[in-house]
Amino acid sequence: MxxxxxxxxxxxxxxxxxxxxxxxxxxxxxxxxxxxxxxxxxxxxxxxxxxxxxxxxxxxxxxxxxxxxxxxxxxxxxxxxxxxxxxxxxxxxxxxxxxxxxxxxxxxxxxxxxxxxxxxxxxxxxxxxxxxxxxxxxxxxxxxxxxxxxxxxxxxxxxxxxxxxxxxxxxxxxxxxxxxxxxxxxxxxxxxxxxxxxxxxxxxxxxxxxxxxxxxxxxxxxxxxxxxxxxxxxxxxxxxxxxxxxxxxxxxxxxxxxxxxxxxxxxxxxxxxxxxxxxxxxxxxxxxxxxxxxxxxxxxxxxxxxxxxxxxxxxxxxxxxxxLSEAQSRRGHLLSVLAAHDWSLPDTAAALGTDPAAFGLRLERAGFGHLLRQDVLDGYRRARAERLSGRSRRTRPDGGTSPPA
Structure with a gap:
């Protein structure tokens, strides 16, 4: 009960x-x-x-x-x-x-x-x-x-x-x-x-x-x-x-x-x-x-x-x-939020204020990477790498920002 x-x-x-x-x-x-x-x-x-x-x-x-x-x-x-x-x-x-x-x-x-x-x-x-x-x-x-x-x-x-x-x-x-x-x-x-x-x-x-x-x-x-x-x-x-x-x-x-x-x-x-x-x-x-x-x-x-x-x-x-340790609490938190949103990664990511790629990688860091398809994880990693690469190109060494292309 x-x-x-x-x-x-x-x-x-x-x-x-x-x-x-x-x-x-x-x-x-x-x-x-x-x-x-x-x-x-x-x-x-x-x-x-x-x-x-x-x-x-x-x-x-x-x-x-x-x-x-x-x-x-x-x-x-x-x-x-x-x-x-x-x-x-x-x-x-x-x-x-x-x-x-x-x-x-x-x-x-x-x-x-x-x-x-x-x-x-x-x-x-x-x-x-x-x-x-x-x-x-x-x-x-x-x-x-x-x-x-x-x-x-x-x-x-x-x-x-x-x-x-x-x-x-x-x-x-x-x-x-x-x-x-x-x-x-x-x-x-x-x-x-x-x-x-x-x-x-x-x-x-x-x-x-x-x-x-x-x-x-x-x-x-x-x-x-x-x-x-x-x-x-x-x-x-x-x-x-x-x-x-x-x-x-x-x-x-x-x-x-x-x-x-x-x-x-x-x-x-x-x-x-x-x-x-x-x-x-x-x-x-x-x-x-x-x-x-x-x-x-x-x-x-x-x-x-x-x-x-x-x-x-x-x-x-x-x-x-x-x-529970901090890591155990984080895993329990992720599972609870996922279950509350019918195990939909996009819906769960939106509820947590992030995007599916970032949330998928967060699941992997929490030890749940084996639950996702390998091609999905690879796509999340590429999206993260491109996002970081784009951010570095827009930032000059002196701390300023380059004009958008």
Missing amino acids: TGPGRSRLDLSGLDTRPAQIWGAMRLVPLVRREPIEDLRLHAAMWDDDEVVYDDDPATVSLSHRTGYTAYVPHAFVASWTDDGTPAAAYGTQLGEPRRQMYVRTRRREARHANKNRLRFLPLHLAVEGFLALHFGGPVIVWEEWSRLAIAHGLSPRAEDAYLGAYVRGLDDALKVFEIHPYQCGLLLYTGDTLAAAFVVPHPDDYRALHPTLVHDLYGELVYDHALFYPARDFLAEIDDTEVSSLADLRAEAVRQEREWARFHDTVMADGLLRAPAKVEGVARMGRFTLNRFLPAFERKTENHIGETITDELGRLAYLKTFR
Whole structure:
């Protein structure tokens, strides 16, 4: 299902606590005032007949004909109750322990193990949604498109990501991070740039899943900022003229804590909160729904993909996000504009304020040159060369212009 219009992520029920800094890492705790008891998450190395924890690449089957190869760090298993009673935490269920089995093929990103248990691969829901963006290619056979585009759409597609263990300082930051009472989530910044968000239903789930953050996928921007941009330390500013007792000092400390929370909620995380433009339901889980979302791919803004679990009122129980790089955002933007104009190069070029030749070469630079016929691309290159040659002939060495012929 696709949500109507543009919506914001709803973080109501989650409170922000003061950030903790380690090198370029800024970790902002999210505390849930009322934990969700009838939905629980835990990490699984195995599920039924397959292991889902491996340091090697694995093939994820999307259907009997389609699949993709990716790093699969672990799986989350969601358990819930239908009557609102508390769900059992992992390790407290009655029954015989199951044997672990090691295999390499993953059947789907989200799969029901039984009526009240769902196993899904974190972030792969969102990544597959991005990789399959307008996967079908042109809906109308325009003359510019190659036979490959018509027959196979955008396949094959490949995107780069970094394992959390390779993001400088992340492992150490997670080790020394102080987990708050009732903490159910985390906002992760690198070099004061929002890299990822992680929210779970219950504090016990967060404590169990906190170490898995180092195994997750992160974008190129996260990796670069961790190397080159240290985090700034925001110091508390207490007005000593307002303090004459311990009660006054406590009140100033509370005020400063609220200012920190307001800054993170309204300034630093605003790009994430207004990110979802397209929301797609993946699985129903009692009163909860597992979704994935894509951004609007607006230029020069933050673009996050991710997945959520929300209840029947749209309140957030689970969140995991991946920030796209500038190059990935540009590719998503080009595909979205093309699809909005029925894959017509002239119409799309006009909407972007350019000509078809310039737009065709822009597609090639974005990595989509294989979608266009070779003779069309060659014609675009000749047109560009002639345009540049004509411009140079009209310009004298002293900077003036020659009279037109």
